Amino acid sequence: MKRSEACSKSKLERKTIEKNRRVRMKALGFKLASIIPDGHLRKSKEFLSHLDQIDEAAAYIKIVRDRIEALKGRKAQLINSGNVTKAAIGSETLPILTVKELGFCVEVMLISGLNKNFMLGQVISIIEQEAAEVLAVNISRVGDNIVHTLHAQIKISRVGVDTLNISNRIHEMISTSSLNFS
Structure with missing residues (x-):
């Protein structure tokens, strides 16, 4: 039993x-x-x-992994060709800002000097106020420059996001911050 x-x-x-x-x-x-x-x-x-x-x-x-690999390749290509450093040293002054809409995502790339005069939290706040949710932030040092890459997802796909407005607001925030730090 x-x-x-x-x-x-x-x-x-x-x-x-x-x-x-x-x-x-x-x-x-x-x-x-x-x-x-x-x-x-x-x-x-x-x-x-x-x-x-x-x-x-x-x-x-798999899509995200492929996207990451493509971005790593693009980053390596830019670093090897020196385009990032040349762009920063060339006729453009720092910071350099690009805002791209990639389907349901937005990519914000900001290249600044080592003594950046802005707060990354403010940039994230601007992106989120413009109907996009920041999913990832990557910060890299290339020579004497810092490359900030932010990836955001559009919150409401049918409305989209105004990349020009994001760009203008970030430029305004950076110029205001530069005045305060000078």
């Missing part, structure tokens, strides 16, 4: 462990699916099975 009790306890423990594993996997699947932007989904998240949500997440991760 002791053996049958031990066997039934063992089965119950295995069932409990398996149930906990399934619950945890389900929670992790929901967490993974919540990270994927709606613009990258074929269907609404509510209508996707767990397997489809994982497939969508894997596809999105």
Whole structure:
């Protein structure tokens, strides 16, 4: 009789462990699916099975990985060719600002000197006030320059984002900051 009790306890423990594993996997699947932007989904998240949500997440991760590799290649190419340093030393004065709309994303690249006269938090605030959510910030040093690259996602895709307004507001903020630091 002791053996049958031990066997039934063992089965119950295995069932409990398996149930906990399934619950945890389900929670992790929901967490993974919540990270994927709606613009990258074929269907609404509510209508996707767990397997489809994982497939969508894997596809999105691959897109992001490819984008990162392309940007790393572009960065290396700019550094190797010296274009970043030449642009900063050339006829343009620091800081140099470019704002690009890339589908549902916005890329803001700001090249400044080592003694930058602005606060990155203010730049992020401007981007977020213009209906975009900052997802990633990358700061690199290239020679005597600092390259700030901010990637943001447009909050409302049908409205879009006004890149010219972002650019103008950041330029205004930088010129105001330069006056205060001088």
